[in-house]
Amino acid sequence: AQSVSQHNHHVILSEAASLELGCNYSYGGTVNLFWYVQYPGQHLQLLLKYFSGDPLVKGIKGFEAEFIKSKFSFNLRKPSVQWSDTAEYFCAATGYSSASKIIFGSGTRLSIRP
Amino acid sequence: EPEVTQTPSHQVTQMGQEVILRCVPISNHLYFYWYRQILGQKVEFLVSFYNNEISEKSEIFDDQFSVERPDGSNFTLKIRSTKLEDSAMYFCASRGILEETQYFGPGTRLLVL
Numbered sequence: 648a649q650s651v652s653q654h655n656h657h658v659i660l661s662e663a664a665s666l667e668l669g670c671n672y673s674y675g676g677t678v679n680l681f682w683y684v685q686y687p688g689q690h691l692q693l694l695l696k697y698f699s700g701d702p703l704v705k706g707i708k709g710f711e712a713e714f715i716k717s718k719f720s721f722n723l724r725k726p727s728v729q730w731s732d733t734a735e736y737f738c739a740a741t742g743y744s745s746a747s748k749i750i751f752g753s754g755t756r757l758s759i760r761p
Numbered sequence: 762e763p764e765v766t767q768t769p770s771h772q773v774t775q776m777g778q779e780v781i782l783r784c785v786p787i788s789n790h791l792y793f794y795w796y797r798q799i800l801g802q803k804v805e806f807l808v809s810f811y812n813n814e815i816s817e818k819s820e821i822f823d824d825q826f827s828v829e830r831p832d833g834s835n836f837t838l839k840i841r842s843t844k845l846e847d848s849a850m851y852f853c854a855s856r857g858i859l860e861e862t863q864y865f866g867p868g869t870r871l872l873v874l
Binding site: 692696737748749 | 794
């Protein structure tokens, strides 16, 4: 069955700390991977995406993610977080077909202490 | 930058009433989706729509739900007889024909009393 797992439910960090949020997926066939962010009171925004090619992808606001096929993982990283990164982060996947639905992980709430 | 828009932003309704949630996808997009997020839970797929018909629907999308593209710009989700458990944030998304990224609207928060 297709699924996306995020093991960290709530992460609390201080400003300038490094961040890594875990994401594992279970998907048959070719998979496209995404990280979306939802700031408080706002809608889902795309942070970054991986379709093919370089497994290290860079997104907006200094975020990056690494696709490791052997581990079925797509972890999100940021070397130094800011208070404004406080948000809910969702890992997501779609299959490689034209109308593919997105399968979301359960989300990780990130709280940054000023 | 083009955006997906949704109306209303909030809706409160009585159990058993019909609601229609409206979405205006990005203008040149051809794939449309509805998702929902019950408070505290993950975002769940409801339905995808292409070429004026449903491409795929989830188990959640039962006979109480329907989607329509009544004109060239709107994409609607109708819940015929709302239940308490339909209370959720409903997100519309759209995608262009040559890309894999879905763009989400700001959501409609539906509260069924």
